[in-house]
Amino acid sequence: MIALGLRLAVAGGREAATRLVVVALAVALGTGLLLATLAGINATKTQNLRYTWLNTGVAEASTASRPGVDPVWWLGRENYFRGEELLRLDVAATGPAAPVPPGIPALPGPGEFYASPALHDLLRTVPAPQLGDRFPGREVGVIGDAALPSPDTLLVIVGQTPQVLAAQPQAAQVSAILGGEATCRRCIVGLNDTMFTISLSVIAAGLIFPVLIFIGTATRLSAARREQRFAAMRLIGATPRQVSLLATVESTVAAAAGALLGFGVFLAVRPGLAAIPFTGATFFPSDLTLTWVNVLSVAVGIPIGAAVAARLALRRVRISPLGVTRRVTPKPPRAWRLIPLVAGIAELAWFVGRKPETTNGQTYAYLAGVVLMVAGLVLAGPWLTMRAARLVAGRAQRPAALIAGRRLADDPMAAFRAVSGLVVALFVMTAASGAITSYVAERAQPTAGSVEATSLTANFWPEDLVPGTPTPSVSDIPAELSAIPGVRAVLAVKEGDLQRARDSAIPEGPGVIACADLAKVPEYGACPPGAQAVAVWNDLIGPREPGVAPDERIWPQSAITDLDSRRMLSVVVQTDGSDAAKESARTVLATMNPWGMFPATEAEFQADSAQTLVQFQHLADVVILASLPIAGCSLAVSVIAGLTDRKRPFSVLRLTGVRIRMLRAVVGLETVVPLLVVAAVAIGAGFLAATLFLRAQLDYPLHAPGGGYYAIVGGGLIASLAIIAATLPLLRRITGPETARNE
Structure with missing residues (x-):
């Protein structure tokens, strides 16, 4: 039977050869995407490990x-x-x-x-x-x-x-340089290993799940046509076991050939992948590698998965000994499928105002709610698809909408299956984008022209100075600093009442500056009327007050009068924001205390503290951008399979006078409705989860993501629709009058 199955797969005529090639190419594309995803995950982890040695000196092991x-x-x-x-x-x-x-x-x-x-x-x-x-x-x-x-x-x-x-x-x-898997509790560069592993696992699920759905869909191409041949075999005496074996061999051959071609696809796109900054930084091509576990899992798992899918596909059609194929309309999904989704939302809503006290408690609480929502979306998908299809059919004004709506409503599970992977990707990454965008917005990331981005601060903290060396004074400020083109002002901040700054009920900066000096640069705020000196932060900015711009700030009055005798705490340089001015000033400032912290802008400090979030934001964007076209490919394969399985009925309809335009509208609606319904529900649920998390954990409102998020989602949907549209010209070719006559 295995030999017969191989012969049917490779020598079964033009139709069999075409089916084999199409399935192999579709599986090759899915395999290439899967290998690229696995290699990207490996490269991201390798990149993080390359930071390890830079943490030498802060780890006990070194x-x-x-x-x-x-x-x-x-x-x-x-x-x-x-x-x-x-x-x-x-x-x-x-x-x-x-x-x-x-x-x-x-x-x-x-x-x-x-x-x-x-x-x-x-x-x-x-x-x-x-x-x-x-x-x-x-x-x-x-x-x-x-x-x-x-x-x-x-x-x-x-x-x-x-x-x-x-x-x-x-x-x-x-005495040793950190390397390999070495970790440290006070790492200053790279990502925390535990956080990194958890985040990478979520991202991997968001990317791999849609790819696996695509590969599974590809192996089911022309399932109905094969089942008709199997019915004929049953008529001449083949047993169900023999028929299943033939189907398994046929699907496995195509999947194995596609998997082999997929490795070639991966090698072809590998150099281009290295240049994509998934984490905000590009990769070395050598980092995009596959482990032996990856290679064996893909090379063996895809053919096995195809064999399992072929066997499961035969369960949907009952083949009688007389060779009569009878399709059984599945039972419609019930509303109970919404229970896990509602439970996940309720669980996250419960913790608004009731945040667990421990970090582990917060992790378990929020993770449980997110997992419930993900599972609920996947489980509720067919029911939502059915409701959308019935709405389309009930409001149909044209035959195409009525036919497409009724067909989707009869079998919403099959329609949802092709885009089910999109639910996980869009939900998880939309929730991440919403939470990260809101966090960054609440922390008031500076704009390019703001005072936070245009002024440099050189600090002279006592703990950074070499013992016994004098503290730099105002006279030590290089004269060439003010002469740099683009430098608008140079201000010296003296050390204030440090004890009062620590004990004050209202946060007060550790420095002090004369009001006469502050008046020269109004961008940093002002003194209250009658004050001679005010308490300020070392960078003349400090924590941002909600609703108060830096130039609107009124600094608290200071009782210190002996400013000339106090040590210098920092030097603040206001520039015009040009790179030449900032970098030249940074170089000069670094000579005043070459062993302390390097001069930097407040915007650079904030960008550095948000680096981890920005990296995860990049990864979230990549997942959204990749998962939407993958879902489009899955739907395109479903379209091809549907056209192949229904080419005779469509041919008969064309013979009765139905225009090809209406048939294309039917096929288009059958694919577009599930895609848009799933995308809308997943995005809405993602924003809801982000809102509940932000309210419970940080008491922040949800801020709408920037235009980049909507451009990525919109671009991905357009790409998916374009992929689907590219399959519609096949309709004219395979539904000609000769098809109805030959079959």
């Missing part, structure tokens, strides 16, 4: 002494260039047996540094006052890929003497 190893003085800090993160690492070996970071052949000596390829290119093209003057000495080499999370990473490793680094309060001695 600072513990080791016999036979000369420790290295290690000081890692974060710098910025044109809004991008620039990582700087200062090192000093204490002996010849010192550990060496990845990507470089040896530790740089004093007056030497290694630069990443992206930074190397910038140093050749950007004027030295804006960037190069920050790094003493000469460049001795380029850092290799093994040390870089991304080809675009800006990283510099600077050599120092042990005596210089030993005097820095923030420096540490390390």
Whole structure:
């Protein structure tokens, strides 16, 4: 029977060959998407692991002494260039047996540094006052890929003497370089491993589920036509087991060929995938790899899944010994399918105002509600499709809408199956987009022209200064700072009453500034009438007050009068916002305290703190953008299968005078209605879940996502509809008069 099944699959005439090719190509596309998804997940995890070694110095495993190893003085800090993160690492070996970071052949000596390829290119093209003057000495080499999370990473490793680094309060001695799966509780770069794993699992489910649905749909092509042949086989004596075996062999051959071609599809698109910044940073092509588990799971799982799908497909049609095929109209789905969805909404709503006290309690509470809603959407999908189809049929003004509505209402399960994967993707990612957008909006991310984005602050905290060295004073501010084109003002903030700032019921900044100086730059606020000095934050911005712009702020009066004798807390430089002005000022400010925190804008600090959310937002956008066309492909395959199975009835209708335009309208409505219904319900449920979570966890209202979200969803839907429309020309070709005559 296996030999007969192979012969029917590959030598069963033109129709069999066409069916084999179409199924194989559809499975190949789905397999390529699945492999690309798995490789993207692996690359994202690999990229996060590449950050590990940069956390050396803050993990116990790296600072513990080791016999036979000369420790290295290690000081890692974060710098910025044109809004991008620039990582700087200062090192000093204490002996010849010192550990060496990845990507470089040896530790740089004093007056030497290694630069990443992206930074190397910038140093050749950007004027030295804006960037190069920050790094003493000469460049001795380029850092290799093994040390870089991304080809675009800006990283510099600077050599120092042990005596210089030993005097820095923030420096540490390390005896080992972190690597591999090593983790630390105080990681300063990269994502938390637990959070990352959970988030990646959700994203994987959102991408993989629609792809698996697409592959399963592809293996069911021409199911009804095969069942007619199987009925004829039963008539001449074939047993149900033999028929099932033939169907299994036929589907497995096509799926196996498609799976093999899918690996070729993946290799073809792999270079382009590496250039897509899924996490906000591009990948190395070598990071887009597949594990042996991935390869075996796909290579073996897809043919097995096709075999199972073929067997399950035969359960829908009862074949009698006389060869009569009788389709049984499924029972309509009942309203009880809405219970899990309603329960999930009720569970999330219950915790509004009743937030669990522990982190684990909050995780379990919100995760349970989301899982209930996801399961409820998948379970309620057929019922929602049926209700939409009955609405279309009940309000139909044309025959096409009536036929399509009645057909969808008779079997909503089959119509929903092709787009069921879209429910998970759209719901999860819409909820994530809504929550992240609202969080960022409530935290008032600065705009490009705001004072937060145009002013730099250099801080001189006592804990960052080398013991015994004098604190920089106003006279130490370089004169060339004010002469930089684009610099509008240079303000010195003195140290205020730190104890009062900590104990005050109303948050009060730790600095103090003369009202005469503040009046020169009204963008930072004003003094109350009659005040000589006011208490301010070190950056003259501080926490934003709701509804109050920085230039509308009235700072609290300070009783301090001896401003001249107080140490300087910070220097704030107001610029015109141009890159040249900000970067030149940053370079000059860094010379005042080369071992402290690098000067930065408030916008850069906020962007850095929101980096994790931004990365997850990028991943959410990718899932939405990919899942919609995948759903369109699933529907397109369903259209092709439906046309193949119904080509004789459609041919008869054409012979009776029905126009091809009306038949296309029928097929189009049968596919568009489930797609739009599922998309609307999933998006609405996602926004509802985000609203309930924000109210319960943060007491924030939901903010509508930006235009990018709607552009992605709209573009994905348009792409899906275009894919579906591309299949409609087949209708004329396969429903000609010869079809009715030949069959």
